[in-house]
Amino acid sequence: MDSFEWNKVFAAVIASVLLIMVVGIVSEIPFHQEQDKPAFTIEVAQEASAEAPVDTGPSFAELLAVADAGKGARQWNKCKACHTLQKDGAHKTGPNLYGIVGRTVAAIDEFRYSSALDAMGTAVWTYEMVDEWLANPQAMAKGSKMVLAVPKAGQRADLIAYLATFTDTPVPFPTPEVAEEVEEAAEEVADAATGN
């Protein structure tokens, strides 16, 4: 090969190296852009959640007002290994729950409650208390023998609507408007106390 032909080979090699570099750079451009986009959205989402007031969703009274006792019957499957719901039903690992709303806490004499639940023994189960209980029994009565929780508010409302059908003395559901007014009044009192 003479030097002229060597030059052609070098030129070809350099040209292809350049081509590879250009292709590499060009192909990285859209990739980088795509990477930037999700990072940006995540940042925005975090900022929004830090600044916006926490959305607690509908109140318990609102959920109960639209609750579906039929769906609650399916939720009851989680409970029936330990509880019966029929009048004069047996006590199992947990006590019979007939007429639970309006009943005193830990009221069944034949059932051996934990001391945690016994200690609440003068309180009467309201709908709100049963909701709080099912959300986290241990938070309400630390050391309670019941450990199962129902974390979803909508599922609890359905279940409580179902429980409420097993009673001699039905207790009216809390009305969302009244519950809201009570909440607002409580907020006003709290604001007045803190001087806001």
Ligand code: HEC
């Ligand atoms: C693994 C067994 C178990 C399961 C499942 C269970 N419980 Fe219980 N439950 C108990 C026990 C035990 C107690 C008594 C707790 C204590 O003494 O600390 C109790 C107590 C209660 C009480 C208070 C009763 C009273 O007389 O004051 C309610 C209300 C209740 N359970 C509702 C439910 C519901 C509704 C479910 C289904 C989501 C459920 N439980 C699932 C075992 C269970």
